[in-house]
Amino acid sequence: MGRRFKRRRGEYKSNDEWDQGAEDEERWCERRFVAFYKRQLVGRVVRDEAEWEAMMATLRKPLPVTLRVTGDPGLRARLESELSDLVGRANAKLEAEPMTLARLAWVERGWQVGEARATIRKSAAHEELHQWLVTHERAGSITRQEAVSMVPPLFLDARPGDRVFDACAAPGSKTTQLIEAIDGALLEGRSGLEEASELLIANDENLSRAHTLVHQLKRLGSPSWLVSHCDARAFPTLYKEIRAGVRKRRTENKILFDKILCDVPCSSDGTLRKTPSVLKRWRCSHGTALHVLQARIAKRAAELLAPGGRLVYSTCSMNPVEDEAVVAEILRSDPTLSVVDASDRFPDVKRRAGLDSWAVFDDVERHNDDDDDDAVPLDELCPAARKRASLFPPTDADDPDRAIRDQLAKCMRFVPHDDDTGGFFVAVLERPHHQDLDLDEGAAAVDDTPAPPEKNIEEEEEEVEQVVVRMPPRQPNGKRPFPEDLPYVPFSSVADLDSLVDFYGLEGFPTDLIVARACDDPESKNSKRGLVVSRPVRDIVLRARQLKLRIVHAGVVLFSRNSDKSNAAAGFRIVQDGIHILLPFMRKRKIECGAADFGIFLQGGIVSFDRLTPPLRDQLHPLDIGSVVCVLDIPNLPTKDPPAIVTWRSPGPFVHVYCAKNDLAVLASRFASLVPPDPQPSISLGSRVLVEPPPPPPLPSAGPS
Secondary structure (H helix, E strand, O other): OOHHHOOOOOOOOOHHHHHHHHHHHHHHHHHHHHHHHHHHHEOOOEOOHHHHHHHHHHHOOOOEEEEEEOOOHHHHHHHHHHHHHHHHHHHHHOOOOOOOEEEOOOOOOEEEEEEEHHHHHHOHHHHHHHHHHHHHHHHOOEEEOOHHHHHHHHHHOOOOOOEEEEOOOOOOHHHHHHHHHHHHHHHOOOOOOOOOOOEEEEEOOOHHHHHHHHHHHHOOOOOOEEEEOOOHHHOOOOEOOOOOEEOOOOHHHEOOEEEEEEEOOOOOHHHOOOOHHHHHHOOHHHHHHHHHHHHHHHHHHHHOEEEEEEEEEEEOOOOOOOOHHHHHHHHHHOOOOEEOOOOOOOOOOOOEEOOOOOOOEOOOOOEOOOOOOOOOOHHHOOHHHHOOHHHOOOOOOOHHHHHHHHHHOOOEEEOHHHHOOOOEEEEEEEOOOOOOOOOOOOOOOOOOOEEOOOOOHHHHHHHHHHHHOOOOOOOOOOOOOOHHHOOEEEHHHOOOHHHHHHHHOOOOOOHHHEEEEOOOOOOOHHHOEEEEOOHHHHHHHOOHHHHOOOEEEEOEEEEEEOOHHHOOOOOEEEOHHHHHHHHHHOOOOEEEEOHHHHHHHOOOEEEEHHHOOHHHHHHHOOOOOEEEEEEEOOOOOOOOOOOEEEEEEOOOOEEEEOOOHHHHHHHHHHOOOOOOOOOOOEEEEOOEEEEOOOOOOOOOOOOOO
16 A cells, blocks of 8 residues: 555544534534424424424424234234233333323224334333234234324225335335235135236335345235335336237236335435434435435336326425425426325325425525525536426426426325324325326337247246246356346246145145246255245236346245155145135145144144144044144134144154244234133243153053062
8 A cells, every 4th residue: 555545543532522523413413404494394384483393392202103903803803902901001010101002093903002112112011012012013913104104005095906016115014005905805815816916016126125025025925916126217117918010019018007106215304203313414415316316216107107097106204305396307207197186085194285385405505595585596506406407396487387386285294293203295196097108218128120929828838937947147156046036937847736736635726826936956945935926926927037027026935845854745835824825725634623722733833642632633643744734613713714823744643833933923812712721831942832742651660570
């Protein structure tokens, strides 16, 4: 290293001096935050200085916990009763003011616990409530979600049968809300797998966040979704099929979306109550820097919107450059879109009208608002602020801008002190019916060369099966391709479907809806799972490489390949995640058990035959090695779908419970009044719970020799 590159040592500072510097910077950021938003909001969104102080006082308070209860009506009633009891028991231990529990009037099955998340996590009085929240959230029975974050899916109004696109979906709380809206009938057993016509594509550019999204969605057990890993600014145009003629697709052959949620990346200054650290690094230039990204994502999403479709643009920022300015740019780029007046929807949600004028600040906190004496001419702003015309509010100079400005008042702003929430922005846009669209602008260009003739279904599936051989290239370091790059293939190409159907008695099950990841190595984990998906999802995942769509995960895991050492009669075992879909079709390997036996299985781990009732032992003894589904069979069940647990019939006189602890805990909670607790002690070994077998009988005493 040359002398001129030698690092210069700064002046020595003690720890107290470093801390003082950090505090000074935080106070500087807060002063800039207050000055910026007072200039933008007071007299427009906030009436006066007194209301401004009320809003700032609310922003300094911790955010209360809010959640949604999911599942069938019987389970929901049970969980809501448990939540009320736990809050009551926690209040009995508190010496301070008791916490409140109230329903959210504008969200079905929504609840607000009047205590901060950190307090519930750390307080000994709330320990039981905290464990209950963690257990049921992991099992998918509840979803913890900020109250105002539930608003965009409500205004999107997704319904069964819709094709939905979530452009920036991670971490996934809004996406779970959308799945419950479009797939509720299937999840609650009111419709069948064959009738499922819904489609939800949840996309995120960050691969790590996309996997977090998969974890969230897998809890719900819906087959109607897939998670993609693409840049939302250039999300590929999807096609229904290859047609004869030119390769450039017609509009009617493109997969357009009925509903699109565009919750874009933002500066997140509306989440100060949940994440106070946002204030420590706040700059007004953050919104200016994000504006272009947000506008490009929103405009590409608008290109994918079907005629008659609805697009909801939302941020958790209060900055008009990230909010109304982006909506104005969407309207400029696509005059067929219009902002919908949703003031009559969900009247219990308090909201304010959007801004039609705002100040644009540059990096040194100067702005151009003519209504302020401190304003500077536009040509004196920093180049980054003045070179983007879309940053500035529409003017009355011409008719198009005047029409756009009139529509901005229909946008909705949610301020913290109205409903004890965070800050949020939502705009609802719609496209009229019967519009001709050219959607190839944001996608990769395609040529006009003739396409091959159409293929029938058998030829198409045969070609898809051959994808296993045409694998993506290995990484530069010689390692295997990334799992997300492996193509999906029909499950029949990696499994003997006829033997599985015969072994489990699955006559009538739509086996063509089961897919799997292809593998270039027999030991690859991605080749060991069979996933069930809805038909619209299947049509996309089997052609993902052709569509240039990188898929992280899709559907529900139904089967998992057995190891070679298992000596099982079938090559795949059943997975608990998909038992609610598979159970109505099973005619074999499904046994009914009473409350006593089901209570033993709820303990998890390994269960000896000696602990089970004689009728159940008689059913288990003749079975071959492999998966067995134990179904609770008692009168007066609170649900039409009986609970079931996947077990494994071992070579010896015992069975393994193949069900996660969280799922067992939910089942135990759901049927606590019907299933007696198991008195047998259990021992915990790591993450597994093993039921302790009874002691062996004493050996007979030796007689006289």
